[in-house]
Amino acid sequence: MNVYIKEIPPTFIDESIAPRDSHIHRFHLMKGEVKIGKIVVVDEKQSMYIQEVDVVKNQRRKGYGTMIMEFAIEKYGKRKMSLISASSDSKFSESKLKKFYNKFGFKSRKDDQDFMERKADPYSKA
Numbered sequence: 001m002n003v004y005i006k007e008i009p010p011t012f013i014d015e016s017i018a019p020r021d022s023h024i025h026r027f028h029l030m031k032g033e034v035k036i037g038k039i040v041v042v043d044e045k046q047s048m049y050i051q052e053v054d055v056v057k058n059q060r061r062k063g064y065g066t067m068i069m070e071f072a073i074e075k076y077g078k079r080k081m082s083l084i085s086a087s088s089d090s091k092f093s094e095s096k097l098k099k100f101y102n103k104f105g106f107k108s109r110k111d112d113q114d115f116m117e118r119k120a121d122p123y124s125k126a
């Protein structure tokens, strides 16, 4: 009998909380039935504010954080996007986290290095 390991591709589940909170969008990155990451995005009208990005500890450094950010940009990148960069992972320094966000077009504001913005991108797929 063949023995094999099947990796189920991660999928996103939209968990917009409730109609009256519809400006808050939460997505879980799923691997099969298991939640391995999440992103929370708040529609602030002027911009889409990324409130939370998180990958579970034992799944980090496998490209899932990148996948989550690319997903958010594909979905909301036509609008201005913003976030506050603050690492809760002691192995991931603040400056490395900023470089991570730089890769997706986020730049620190001059008056507040932790506040990062990405310009509205009319060519974004969304």
Ligand SMILES: CC(C)(COP(=O)(O)OP(=O)(O)OC[C@H]1O[C@@H](n2cnc3c(N)ncnc32)[C@H](O)[C@@H]1OP(=O)(O)O)[C@@H](O)C(=O)NCCC(=O)NCCS
Pocket (backbone or CB within 6 Å): 052, 053, 054, 055, 056, 059, 060, 061, 062, 063, 064, 065, 066, 067, 084, 085, 086, 087, 088, 089, 091, 092, 093, 096, 100
């Ligand atoms: C930030 C976070 C979402 C990144 O998720 P991830 O799945 O590890 O990210 P990726 O695997 O896509 O890594 C992308 C790149 O980020 C950088 N990176 C990620 N973790 C790193 C670490 N511990 N140290 C240094 N660089 C790191 C690397 O450049 C990496 O690319 P590489 O692996 O090819 O070198 C994850 O570290 C996390 O959940 N952290 C805790 C929550 C947090 O602090 N969120 C940010 C709130 S603003």
